[in-house]
Amino acid sequence: MHTKTLLALSxxxxxxxxxxxxxxxxxxxxxxxxxxxxxxxxxxxxxxxLEEARKADExxxxxxxxxxxxxxxxxxxxxxxxxxxxxxxxxxxxxxxxPYDATCVQKLKNTGxxxxxxxxxxxxxxxxxxxxxxxxxxxNPWDLDKVPGGSSGGSCAAVAARIAPIATGTDTGGSIRxxxxxxxxxxxxxxxxxxxxxxxxxxxxxxDQAGVIAKTAEDVAVLLNDFAGFDPNDSTSADNPxxxxxxxxxxxxxxxxxxxxxxCFNEQLDAQMADKIYAAAKEFEKQxxxxxxxxxxxxxxxxxxxxxxxxxEAASNLARYDGVRFGHRCDNPKNLEDLYxxxxxEGFGDEVKHRIFTGTYVLSSTHYNAYYIKAxxxxxxxxxxxxxxxxxxxxxxxxxxxxxxxxxGSRMKDRIQMYLSDIFTVTVxxxxxxxxxxxxGFLNDLPVGVxxxxxxxxxxxxxxxxxxxxxxxxxxLKIPEKFRGE
Amino acid sequence: xxWKATIxxxxxxxxKTKSKMFSGSAxxxxxxxxxxxxxxxxGFPGTLPVLNKTAxxxxxxxxxxxxxTVAHESIFARKNYFxxxxxxxYQISQHSHPIVQNGYLDIVLNDGTSKxxxxxxxxxxxxxxxxxxxxFHGKTGIDLNRAGMPLLEIVSEPDIASAEEAVAYLKTLHTxxxxxxxxxxxxxxxxxxxxxNISVRPKHQKEFGTRTxxxxxxxFRFIERTINYEIERQTNILKNxxxxxxxxxxxxxxxxxxxxxxAKEEATDYRYFPEPDLLPLKITHEMIQKISTxxxxxxxxxxxxxAKDYKLNNYIANLLANNQDMSSYFETVAKKIDPTxxxxxxxxxxxxxxxxxxxxxxxxxxxxxxxxxLLARIEDGTISGKxxxxxxxxxxxxxxxxxxxxxxQGLKQVTDGNAIEKIIDQVLQDNPDELxxxxxxxxxxxxxxxxxxxxxxxxxxxxxxxxxxxxxKLS
Numbered sequence: 001m002h003t004k005t006l007l008a009l010s011x012x013x014x015x016x017x018x019x020x021x022x023x024x025x026x027x028x029x030x031x032x033x034x035x036x037x038x039x040x041x042x043x044x045x046x047x048x049x050l051e052e053a054r055k056a057d058e059x060x061x062x063x064x065x066x067x068x069x070x071x072x073x074x075x076x077x078x079x080x081x082x083x084x085x086x087x088x089x090x091x092x093x094x095x096x097x098x099p100y101d102a103t104c105v106q107k108l109k110n111t112g113x114x115x116x117x118x119x120x121x122x123x124x125x126x127x128x129x130x131x132x133x134x135x136x137x138x139x140n141p142w143d144l145d146k147v148p149g150g151s152s153g154g155s156c157a158a159v160a161a162r163i164a165p166i167a168t169g170t171d172t173g174g175s176i177r178x179x180x181x182x183x184x185x186x187x188x189x190x191x192x193x194x195x196x197x198x199x200x201x202x203x204x205x206x207x208d209q210a211g212v213i214a215k216t217a218e219d220v221a222v223l224l225n226d227f228a229g230f231d232p233n234d235s236t237s238a239d240n241p242x243x244x245x246x247x248x249x250x251x252x253x254x255x256x257x258x259x260x261x262x263x264c265f266n267e268q269l270d271a272q273m274a275d276k277i278y279a280a281a282k283e284f285e286k287q288x289x290x291x292x293x294x295x296x297x298x299x300x301x302x303x304x305x306x307x308x309x310x311x312x313e314a315a316s317n318l319a320r321y322d323g324v325r326f327g328h329r330c331d332n333p334k335n336l337e338d339l340y341x342x343x344x345x346e347g348f349g350d351e352v353k354h355r356i357f358t359g360t361y362v363l364s365s366t367h368y369n370a371y372y373i374k375a376x377x378x379x380x381x382x383x384x385x386x387x388x389x390x391x392x393x394x395x396x397x398x399x400x401x402x403x404x405x406x407x408x409g410s411r412m413k414d415r416i417q418m419y420l421s422d423i424f425t426v427t428v429x430x431x432x433x434x435x436x437x438x439x440x441g442f443l444n445d446l447p448v449g450v451x452x453x454x455x456x457x458x459x460x461x462x463x464x465x466x467x468x469x470x471x472x473x474x475x476x477l478k479i480p481e482k483f484r485g486e
Numbered sequence: 487x488x489w490k491a492t493i494x495x496x497x498x499x500x501x502k503t504k505s506k507m508f509s510g511s512a513x514x515x516x517x518x519x520x521x522x523x524x525x526x527x528x529g530f531p532g533t534l535p536v537l538n539k540t541a542x543x544x545x546x547x548x549x550x551x552x553x554x555t556v557a558h559e560s561i562f563a564r565k566n567y568f569x570x571x572x573x574x575x576y577q578i579s580q581h582s583h584p585i586v587q588n589g590y591l592d593i594v595l596n597d598g599t600s601k602x603x604x605x606x607x608x609x610x611x612x613x614x615x616x617x618x619x620x621x622f623h624g625k626t627g628i629d630l631n632r633a634g635m636p637l638l639e640i641v642s643e644p645d646i647a648s649a650e651e652a653v654a655y656l657k658t659l660h661t662x663x664x665x666x667x668x669x670x671x672x673x674x675x676x677x678x679x680x681x682x683n684i685s686v687r688p689k690h691q692k693e694f695g696t697r698t699x700x701x702x703x704x705x706f707r708f709i710e711r712t713i714n715y716e717i718e719r720q721t722n723i724l725k726n727x728x729x730x731x732x733x734x735x736x737x738x739x740x741x742x743x744x745x746x747x748x749a750k751e752e753a754t755d756y757r758y759f760p761e762p763d764l765l766p767l768k769i770t771h772e773m774i775q776k777i778s779t780x781x782x783x784x785x786x787x788x789x790x791x792x793a794k795d796y797k798l799n800n801y802i803a804n805l806l807a808n809n810q811d812m813s814s815y816f817e818t819v820a821k822k823i824d825p826t827x828x829x830x831x832x833x834x835x836x837x838x839x840x841x842x843x844x845x846x847x848x849x850x851x852x853x854x855x856x857x858x859x860l861l862a863r864i865e866d867g868t869i870s871g872k873x874x875x876x877x878x879x880x881x882x883x884x885x886x887x888x889x890x891x892x893x894x895q896g897l898k899q900v901t902d903g904n905a906i907e908k909i910i911d912q913v914l915q916d917n918p919d920e921l922x923x924x925x926x927x928x929x930x931x932x933x934x935x936x937x938x939x940x941x942x943x944x945x946x947x948x949x950x951x952x953x954x955x956x957x958x959k960l961s
Contacts, residue, residue, distance in 0.1 A: 025798075041663075079532075080530075080531065080532045086531070086532075088531065093531065096531065097529075098531070098532070099525060099530070100525060102532060160796075197532075197534060198532065198533070198534050199532040200532055201531040201532045202531075202763075204530065204762075205762035205763050206762035232536065233534060233536060234534050235534065235535065235537065235763060235764050235765055236762075236763065236764075236765060258629055306495050312759060313759075313762055315566075315757075316564050316566050316575070316576055316759070317759070318575075319566060319573045319574065319575020319576060320529040320531070320573060320574045321567065322568060322570075322575060324570050324573075324628070325528055325529070325533075325573060326530065336570065340568055360757065363566070363757035363758075363759055364757060365755050365757070368757075368759070372759060392737075
């Protein structure tokens with residue numbers, strides 16, 4: 001049951017071959033059995049899940065359904081869920097029970113989806129390995145000594161281990177695509193503004209985007225149909241029509257122009273990794289796509305620009321965690337300053353503090369022009385690079401991450417090495433484009449992901465291309481050995 | 487050495503919207519603490535601001551009213567600082583690209599002269615909450631009802647040189663925002679409050695002196711006292727060769743002095759940057775066009791019209807233009823009566839009576855229509871100005887209409903020449919000594935005879951006729 005696609009599960013539910021309660025119980029059982037190995041969940045909502053499943057079954061019996069009714073899902077613990085702890089992976093919000101649902105959570109709730117629980121993540125989505133969680137690291141299902149990637153590591157590990165049929169994530173610099181690659185699942189970051197940010201705890205507002213982590217591109221498309229859309233509560237959400245993302249999945253990709261940026265395929269890229277990515281490109285070529293070498297010269301400036309913009313916004317976004325209204329408050333504060341200093345020192349982890357310092361520094365009046373303004377200029381140039389590229393090509397293809405999953409602890413002392421894990425993904429956020437990572441083989445038994453980048457609001461194209469690839473390959477169907485049993 | 491003060495004012499005008507600046511919470515005053523604070527106002531994780539369009543319209547309206555440029559694109563910015571009544575740890579404001587830029591306001595001073603005060607900018611922002619230090623046994627209470635209330639901060643150029651000018655500017659602004667219907671103007675409720683920047687320098691010196699800022703003043707009287715106190719304080723420091731410290735002050739009403747708000751002034755770096763949760767605010771030509779049709783007659787326009795159409799002097803025209811109730815009262819009367827006579831009565835008898843009774847012109851027992859009737863009787867010669875004052879008192883105490891009082895009290899003016907001549911003859915007969923003295927050249931006694939005649943007629947004799955006839959008799 002846990003290997004079935006969303007549409008197959010939906011079909012089984014609609015034809016009453018299985019009930020939502022049975023399906024939900026099946027995944028709850030798997031979570032109980034396997035999650036102790038993974039630490040993918042922060043909160044498991046067993047009781048409410050079964051209640052929701054019962055309601056879904058009622059709906060199904062009354063034929064008041066959508067394709068998602070009765071299907072279980074896991075939300076990254078960055079999405080506010082009414083009445084359920086929403087920790088954002090931080091001690092700061094360990095005691096925070098959200099009084100409201102995020103818009104996208106509400107939308108999926110409305111379809112009758114069943115919430116299994118909240119997944120582990122790097123604290124405030126800051127990290128590329130899921131080691132920065134107050135709730136401990138998540139393990140990679142392919143090798144429990146390795147990281148699953150981050151920050152949506154819990155969601156990706158859960159889907160990879162088939163303990164959740166599908167999960168949500170967020171992506172600020174690669175936080176869906178990079179862990180999807182390292183965990184061997186499909187992860188889509190939609191265009192900035194495609195999915196409402198209301199109720200999604202902010203890390204860097206101008207980069208954050210909610211997305212979907214699933215076994216297949218088709219599953220992503222099915223969920224995105226109800227996940228995306230304009231929200232009057234989010235002024236930056238796009239008032240663009242939401243197409244049926246499943247409609248064009250099978251479209252031929254013959255004649256499609258795919259660009260391979262020279263900046264990604266240089267001597268710095270591991271040769272074996274390069275081979276895997278080229279092999280994926282060849283598959284597209286086989287289906288009639290035309291490959292091009294392209295230039296994205298400003299890509300090299302992406303990482304530094306990202307590590308100015310993201311911390312700047314984060315420092316401001318995280319100012320509200322001051323121990324006054326919600327979240328962690330230190331014991332017996334002596335005065336206001338002590339309340340602030342100790343609540344924040346105790347509540348935030350090292351990486352978060354590091355970024356608050358960086359962000360505060362780059363926004364200070366004496367450094368603002370040299371850092372923040374400069375980074376914004378780079379951002380404009382990066383966007384122009386992409387805009388120029390999309391005049392001639394339809395999709396850009398890159399590795400998702402330069403390496404496969406690395407060992408837990410191996411990069412914790414080397415921030416730059418850790419950050420470089422996102423080198424191929426951050427510019428997509430800086431430009432606000434959609435990107436998807438799909439499984440494209442294995443290197444030393446660890447999954448490799450290939451990233452496809454599309455033009456603004458061209459998620460349909462990305463899902464079409466990804467789906468065609470998945471029709472011709474079976475990388476996405478592989479299940480890590482330890483999790484193959486019932 | 488002569489000293490010169492420079493004053494710049496920042497006025498926070500609370501916009502009269504139904505809901506807050508970035509949330510749907512009600513924006514009324516005086517509710518139970520924290521009963522008008524939503525998850526957005528509380529800065530809950532994941533919440534986002536949505537701009538109140540009515541507040542934008544109000545800012546545009548203000549911009550047009552002060553002849554400013556309304557920016558086609560303005561940008562919201564975060565002003566970052568920590569304070570318990572600032573829930574998000576930043577205030578959403580506008581920094582480098584405000585919605586209103588480069589306007590001005592004409593003010594009229596007590597001597598009737600006008601002065602143009604530049605308005606550097608006006609920007610939209612949200613208010614903070616309130617920290618309540620009393621009643622919590624040494625702890626601080628936080629009321630977030632005010633957090634997120636919509637404000638228009640109006641920043642003047644440093645064009646103001648005295649407390650008188652500052653108050654004139656503020657009163658003009660205060661009237662304007664009420665006439666535009668964008669602010670209640672209620673100063674007790676903090677809907678119109680002011681930060682005052684003051685510096686003093688030697689008259690010949692070009693550069694401004696070091697300034698102090700006195701925050702959150704919400705009465706014209708306190709503002710005037712603050713400015714006068716602060717100018718004197720700074721001048722004394724400079725005179726004695728000292729230096730003024732740049733600092734934030736508060737005005738102690740009881741002690742009538744300013745003192746530093748904080749013991750130690752720390753340089754605050756607000757780390758402004760564009761608010762990523764809001765798109766740049768675009769204002770189309772059509773929006774501006776539409777709002778320009780909603781602007782009522784502005785005080786400045788009214789003043790110019792009054793001066794021109796009613797031939798009033800600048801000072802009187804300005805007083806009327808800046809008081810909606812008074813000017814509509816005036817216009818009712820001046821439709822039928824000589825405007826100067828009308829203005830003299832409104833600012834004379836009527837104002838005096840209102841002040842004495844502590845009533846506003848709206849509560850006046852003598853309506854504009856009744857005053858018109860009264861003044862019409864002066865104009866048609868039925869009564870003299872002096873008798874009119876007596877009748878006014880009767881009207882004030884509700885003794886009937888003008889004509890009823892004239893009729894009942896027999897106050898109609900005597901205009902019959904023969905009757906007046908008879909009275910004159912009587913007076914001359916009764917005062918032979920004075921008559922002799924007058925004839926001997928003591929001209930000043932003419933007034934004595936007028937007085938006697940008026941007295942004998944019980945004030946009813948037409949004064950002009952009395953004059954003319956007396957002159958004839960005595961010549």
